[in-house]
Amino acid sequence: MTTRQQLHRTTLSDHKVWGIAEQKLRIFIHQGNVKAEARESCPNQGYYCGQCPTSLSNGFCQHRIILQRARLFNKATIPSRFINATMGALRQQKSTPSIMKAITWIDKWCQLDPLPQKGILLSGPHGAGKSFVMAAVIRWLTLQRGISCLFAIFGLFLMKVKQRYNTGENDYELFENLFNADVLILDDVGSSRNSEWTNDVFKTIIARRYNDCAITFLTTNLSGGLSEEKNENDFSLWAGSHSTSRLNEMSYWLTFDGPDRRRLSQKI
Ligand SMILES: [Zn+2]
Numbered sequence: 001m002t003t004r005q006q007l008h009r010t011t012l013s014d015h016k017v018w019g020i021a022e023q024k025l026r027i028f029i030h031q032g033n034v035k036a037e038a039r040e041s042c043p044n045q046g047y048y049c050g051q052c053p054t055s056l057s058n059g060f061c062q063h064r065i066i067l068q069r070a071r072l073f074n075k076a077t078i079p080s081r082f083i084n085a086t087m088g089a090l091r092q093q094k095s096t097p098s099i100m101k102a103i104t105w106i107d108k109w110c111q112l113d114p115l116p117q118k119g120i121l122l123s124g125p126h127g128a129g130k131s132f133v134m135a136a137v138i139r140w141l142t143l144q145r146g147i148s149c150l151f152a153i154f155g156l157f158l159m160k161v162k163q164r165y166n167t168g169e170n171d172y173e174l175f176e177n178l179f180n181a182d183v184l185i186l187d188d189v190g191s192s193r194n195s196e197w198t199n200d201v202f203k204t205i206i207a208r209r210y211n212d213c214a215i216t217f218l219t220t221n222l223s224g225g226l227s228e229e230k231n232e233n234d235f236s237l238w239a240g241s242h243s244t245s246r247l248n249e250m251s252y253w254l255t256f257d258g259p260d261r262r263r264l265s266q267k268i
Contacts, residue, residue, distance in 0.1 A: 021143040024066045025073075027083065034078040034135075036070040036143070039065065065146075072142040076181075078148040082135030090136050099128065102254045106133060109252075110140050115147070119183070119216040121247055123224030123235060124256025130219040137217070141183055150181035152188045155192045158201060179208050183215045190222040190238045199240055206243040210250055217251070224253050 025036040041048050046064030078085070085111065090103050102122070109116060122130045134151065141147040158175070164171040178184055186205070192198055209216045222235040236244040247253075 020062070021066060021069045022086070024062075025070055025143070026188050029080040029083055032080050033074075034083045034139075036073040038066050038070055042067075046100060052136060069143045069146060072146065073139065076142050076151055076220075078103055078135050078138055078151050079131075079153070082132055085132045085135035087136050087140045090133060091126050093129075095129070099256055102256055105254065106137065109227055110137055114154065115141075115145075115183075115215065117213060117215065117250075119218070119251045121218045121220070121224055121235075121251040121253045122256055123220050123222060123253070126221050128256045130256055131187050134217055134219055138183070138185060147182050148180075149183040149185065150177060151185045151187060152178060153187045154189045154202075157186075158192055158198060161201065172246075175204070178205055179212065179214075181214075183217065184209060185217040185219075188216050188221070190220040190235060194238055203240065203243050206239075206246050211248045218247070224255060 025041055026039050027034060027036050029035070040063070042061060042063030043051065044061070046067065048059055049061045049063060052062035087107060091107065093100070093103065097105075106120060106122075109120065122133065124130055138149045138151055141149050157178070160174055161171045164174065178186075189202070206216070220235050220238075222238050223231070223233050224235045239247065240260055
């Protein structure tokens with residue numbers, strides 16, 4: 001059986017397309033999500049077509065890799081509002097020093113090979129651009145590194161589960177999608193009312209990702225500081241001690257508004 005870590009190592013070994021995927025794909029919006037399709041089709045179904053600058057050792061040509069990357073990107077369900085979210089756009093962004101520092105840190109995270117096993121919990125006020133950053137991360141990981149990702153808005157996910165429950169349909173598949181992605185982005189956690197049920201769903205997702213040693217990113221507008229003084233907007237109060245302690249182990253906590261220097265000085 002391949003562990004997730006091994007998977008990252010193997011998918012990273014044939015990376016002759018780093019930097020090429022973006023140029024070879026057309027990025028567009030379809031049914032509320034950002035999608036990608038190859039600009040050109042392969043005359044030989046992705047096998048030694050002779051038109052690609054490099055053919056990979058297993059006989060597949062670059063066209064095939066581009067198609068695989070597009071497939072991964074399309075499965076990641078990036079919301080349409082983030083069509084322009086790229087690492088390049090992030091690097092050029094002009095923002096507060098603390099946000100720029102966090103972006104530099106995340107950028108570095110994305111370049112490491114193999115990827116760190118710890119994800120990122122990004123907290124900060126609404127409108128600070130947390131989700132944009134995460135969408136850029138997904139675009140990079142799927143297109144440039146061939147890693148399967150899923151962008152899931154937590155509140156929307158809860159709504160879908162409820163809907164299935166109301167119609168008597170099985171919600172298994174919804175959860176499986178979250179569990180199976182190599183990198184999961186759970187966006188906007190903590191903005192929905194904290195019922196016992198919400199908390200149970202959250203706990204289930206985090207426990208499963210934790211057990212699978214799977215990379216998980218979270219964004220939240222609750223405060224994710226380390227301070228011992230808890231207030232009602234504190235993420236750990238919302239998430240509960242069980243999930244908080246797991247998330248502490250499985251993620252770097254970054255703050256997107258004020259500088260939380262202790263966190264940003266963490267070594268990956
Ligand atoms: Zn080809």
